[in-house]
Amino acid sequence: MADDLMKKELIAHKVYSAWQFITYTEKNINTVQYCADTIDNVIGKMTMKTVRWQQDISTDFVDDITEDGKKVKRLSVTTENSPVYEVRVAGEKVDPWFLFDKLLRDFFQYTMNAFDSMSQIINAGLLANRGKKIDSVDIQKMMTTFNQQTYSTAFPKMQAWLNKIAQSQDFQYIEAINNRTKHTADIANKLSMGILGSSNTTEIGSFVRKDVQHDKIELSDQLQATLDFLDSSWNEFLTVFQEEYVKDIYIENRKHAISGVRQQKLKDEPDQDLSYAYISADTTFDAMPDELYILLVSENENEVYAHECSFDTILVTGTNNLDVLGRYCAEDAIGDDCLLHYRKYVKDKTVTGGACMFYVHQENTVFYHKNPYFNVESVSDDETFLARTSLPF
Known part of the structure; x- marks a missing residue:
């Protein structure tokens, strides 16, 4: 068994x-x-x-x-x-x-x-x-x-x-x-x-x-x-x-976590609202693999939590989470399902650097609460928003 x-x-x-x-x-x-x-x-x-x-x-x-x-x-x-x-x-x-x-x-x-x-x-x-x-x-x-x-x-x-x-x-x-x-x-x-x-x-x-x-x-x-x-x-x-x-064949470039999510909400500038997931580069964006496979897994004592990586785009950052080097895009949509996959992300070699932020602003902004899968950094002049996102989901 x-x-x-x-x-x-x-x-x-x-x-x-x-x-x-x-x-x-x-x-x-x-x-x-x-x-x-x-x-x-x-x-x-x-x-x-x-x-x-x-x-x-x-x-x-x-x-x-x-x-x-x-x-x-x-x-x-x-x-x-x-x-x-x-x-x-x-x-x-x-x-x-x-x-x-x-x-x-x-x-x-x-x-x-x-x-x-x-x-x-x-x-x-x-x-x-x-x-x-x-x-x-x-x-x-x-x-x-x-x-x-x-x-x-x-x-x-x-x-x-x-x-x-x-x-x-x-x-x-x-x-x-x-x-x-x-x-x-x-x-x-x-x-x-x-x-x-x-x-x-x-x-x-x-x-x-x-x-x-x-x-x-x-x-x-x-x-x-x-x-x-x-x-x-x-x-x-x-x-x-x-x-x-245990032979670990065909598991290249699999990850159980991302570096975090940065989200911003300003009371008087709703057009500046944004939220993006990111992975910190070890060296350079060019040196990173062409594909990543991500399933979010978190262990807490004897409990294991797992969740689909729901982000359609993941940015790659350098010295800090504002230093955007490039991005990975999900190959397939996941829909609303309970099945767990190592979701495949492909490196976008056509859009790199700060240009990636333009596409972040075009996407629907989703704000995240504190959770077991990734760190959340919230930036806002709205204290209510900050208090709400600091609570567990």
Whole structure:
């Protein structure tokens, strides 16, 4: 299992954005277990109702005599006196067969979701600056990517793990049944209660996917096999991931902080209002890299805070935060989202020096409060403004 130590190590190796996908993988795995447990509970409740029905209906047996004179007891089961099966979800009566069908599909879908979340961990934690677009990443995408020599050489253990998963019959079944029920049609699953001595039937039906025959299988056997496979795959994945991300490949020019924000507000000169984020240059602007990747991360004792770097432009300053040397511009918009990225900034080689301030005045002015991510310097003749911005956000 992932723990706080790994979280801190991800920060140290500048791949902290992978942590959100680690926690989401575990959330998916917990959901898979919930589906399995709830399916078992549904079947258990239906079995209990069957037993109670059989006990109650015993009074309906009538004495009779067969043609050859033997005494027997007879029972007539009709729609009127047959068992009634329904379960309650949030106080509502739900058909257990509907719930069974939904939970079974969810079980395999969330299993695939867990593997797709593992691929997001690979993308964020290993590929890093070379990562694929988040919305295009899934386990198949990573399998294809890591078959390229560049990545199989850089991360041989992860490439071996991906190949092992791809070749596993367990994974092939999970992928097949998930895609069949998600995109094509139902499978003839069976859930029936045995009465008066007959046994229950719980089966996942047979189906054909991409010319491959998958035979019917006992429900409990397949659920347990899938749970075991998912658990072992996740544990193996974490071991491999921890061995590979510490290589620090593809994390060049990543930063967890900026130098600060300078903001100015004058009561009688609103056209002079401005606010800009800046990074102090170690030497010269020309010597700085062409690209920066920034995710704001702050550690306070045992707490870790992280936030997207929301600035579309970041100035580079020299001897002080008024000595503007140049600027970096964000490559992509981030929108309003909870996902964390190391946002990519590209050096602007066409606008340098004091000319950068002209563009600062053209942007919408946003004023910032005291916060854990960067220092804020406020300049104003408005005491109320200064007091307000000194308060935590």
